[in-house]
Structures are given as C-alpha cells and as structure tokens.
Amino acid sequence: MSTSRKTVVADHLREALTRGDYQPGDRLPGEEELAERFDVSRATARLGMRILQDEGRITIQAGRGAFAADHQPIIHLATPISGGSDSERFEAGYQPHLREAGYYQVDEKIKVSLDTMRPKVAKRLRFDADENGPYGGLVVIRSCDRFVEGGLWQSQVTYFPFSIANNTALMSPERLDEGVSAVLRELGYREDWNWDIVGARMPSQDEADSFGLGPGIPLLVQERVAHEGERPLRFTETIMPANRHQLLYSGGDAPEELLLMASDVNIFER
The missing domain is CATH 1.10.10.10 (Winged helix-like DNA-binding domain superfamily/Winged helix DNA-binding domain)
Structure with missing residues (x-):
C-alpha cells in the first residue's frame, strides 16, 4: 500500500x-x-x-x-467582559459553557512550582538579572490542565515574578474562584492593560499524545502579558487544539450576555 x-x-x-x-x-x-x-x-x-x-x-x-463531522468548537473567551468572567474563571465561566455544549465530565488540575526564569519567560516579563534583588530571577509557575470526558482539552500556565506571588494565594494549588486578576487586586496590584499574541503551530509528539491529536491538527497558542503601568505582573500561555476551540475577543462595552450571543457561532460554517 x-x-x-x-x-x-x-x-x-x-x-x-x-x-x-x-x-x-x-x-x-x-x-x-x-x-x-x-x-x-x-x-x-x-x-x-x-x-x-x-x-x-x-x-x-x-x-x-x-x-x-459536525464541528462544534468551544468558545474560549479571550478577553474579560464587563460584569462577566474570563477564561481563567473555571467554575463561573469555562465549565458551565462546556456543559451547555454537552460535555459533562469536566475537570481541572492545578499545580504550582517555583523555578528560575527561562529566557522566554524573562523576555515576556522584561526581567533584568541585575534588578529586583536576590529573588528577582525566581518565578512562580501556576499550571492548570483542563480535562473533558477524561482527555486533556486545554493547558494553561501562568508565570508570576516571585516578588509578587511569594506567600500569597497565587502559590496555593487551589482553584482561584474569582480569578487571577481579582487576587492580584487584593494584593494591591492593578492590571491596567494587557497584550495578547495568538498563533498556531504543530504539536510536538508529546503534545499530540497528551491531547489525543491525529495528524494535521495544529495547536492554538494564546500568550498574554498583563501590566500595571509599565510593570509586567504576569505572563499566561494557553495551549488549545485548533479543532476544539475558537477565540472570542470583544471591544468596547460588550454586554454580559456576549458569550451566550456568540455560542452558536462556528468558524466551520460555510
């Protein structure tokens, strides 16, 4: 053959x-x-x-x-909406949306670790090795894997400078019901603005095996860096199989029901 x-x-x-x-x-x-x-x-x-x-x-x-196949990719709410929730609020936003789409076994596993900044992370957080004292090179890594019907569905990793996350709820491997932004506000940090980059790449073999992907299916990668003024507070990277997700961005004063309004939008429609 x-x-x-x-x-x-x-x-x-x-x-x-x-x-x-x-x-x-x-x-x-x-x-x-x-x-x-x-x-x-x-x-x-x-x-x-x-x-x-x-x-x-x-x-x-x-x-x-x-x-x-009847493609029904899940909406990933890439930007917060007024009075609503963003993709990082699992119980309030992401989990119910999946269940409405007919997926009932939805779970989230969180791990927290401490490491030195890799070059990619240092670049996103604009870290200078000569700054921020003896712990400036350390980063708190908050990993969140989301599983649907037992299979890995989405992987999200957030990196915080040690000087911000040390001895805070951000270092606890528990779900943050109000989201990362709310915890930062409670700590006295305000996310004034952020930037996102979204791209697609082919998975490594390990990633293909973890997500259960067949040949030819790329990954969507969303990177976000949130700032207070000129200071980066966190770097979040979300990895999603392209055939299961579509990203929803909003501008202006979007209504709270935006996610519901866009729930039947499907990029595979012709």
Whole structure:
C-alpha cells in the first residue's frame, strides 16, 4: 500500500469538505466507491479515510459508513467582559459553557512550582538579572490542565515574578474562584492593560499524545502579558487544539450576555 495513494484519497475528501460539498452529518462515498474512483485497493481507501478521521473531519461508524463531522468548537473567551468572567474563571465561566455544549465530565488540575526564569519567560516579563534583588530571577509557575470526558482539552500556565506571588494565594494549588486578576487586586496590584499574541503551530509528539491529536491538527497558542503601568505582573500561555476551540475577543462595552450571543457561532460554517 502506497502512502502517496492514501494521501490522494484523503486530499480529495478534504477538499470536498472544505468546499462544502458535504454538510455536517452527510454520508461520504464508501471504501468501494473511493477505491474504484482512484484506482486503489479498498484497504488504501480505508487508510485515506482514517487520515481525515484522525484530523477530526469525518466520523466512521461501523456498519454504517463515514459521515462529515459536525464541528462544534468551544468558545474560549479571550478577553474579560464587563460584569462577566474570563477564561481563567473555571467554575463561573469555562465549565458551565462546556456543559451547555454537552460535555459533562469536566475537570481541572492545578499545580504550582517555583523555578528560575527561562529566557522566554524573562523576555515576556522584561526581567533584568541585575534588578529586583536576590529573588528577582525566581518565578512562580501556576499550571492548570483542563480535562473533558477524561482527555486533556486545554493547558494553561501562568508565570508570576516571585516578588509578587511569594506567600500569597497565587502559590496555593487551589482553584482561584474569582480569578487571577481579582487576587492580584487584593494584593494591591492593578492590571491596567494587557497584550495578547495568538498563533498556531504543530504539536510536538508529546503534545499530540497528551491531547489525543491525529495528524494535521495544529495547536492554538494564546500568550498574554498583563501590566500595571509599565510593570509586567504576569505572563499566561494557553495551549488549545485548533479543532476544539475558537477565540472570542470583544471591544468596547460588550454586554454580559456576549458569550451566550456568540455560542452558536462556528468558524466551520460555510
């Protein structure tokens, strides 16, 4: 069986799905029809279909055939809304939204550690090795992995300068019900502004295994640095499989019901 031949089958079906030839739930041509159309064996046609199954583009049901997947990516609220909650408030915002989408086994695991700043973190937090005293090079790392139906769904890591987080609730491996920003306010720090960068990259093999990703599915990476004036208070990196998430940004005085209003928006619609 030739890898190139199964790729031809996969590419044809992928292009047809992208054009909108098949709507969510539509049945795709079977193995026998694809084998005849592309002059390959049924086994090769089956492998081509499995490529798209691994990508999340189709579902294969034993005895029934293959169907165009009904993509329902979850809205990730990338910016806080007035009176509402951001993506870091698990119980108040993220968890209920997942349950409304039909996911009921939703959990969150939090770990806290202390380490020296890696170059990437030092760059985001604009750390100078000659500043901030003997503990300036230390960073408190608050890791949060979110699981849906037992599988890793989203991974979020926040880095705080030790001088800010030491001996505070930020070092406790407990859920912060009011969110990180509220804890910082209680400590006397005000998040005046922040900047985000969002990009996509292919996962490492370890990441693909952790998220249960098939070939061809990239990760969305959202980086945020929050400042008080010119001083960076924290750096947060959120990693999300691109086929399961879509980021929602708002501007101006967005209403509290924005998340509900946008809940049926789907970038896979054509």
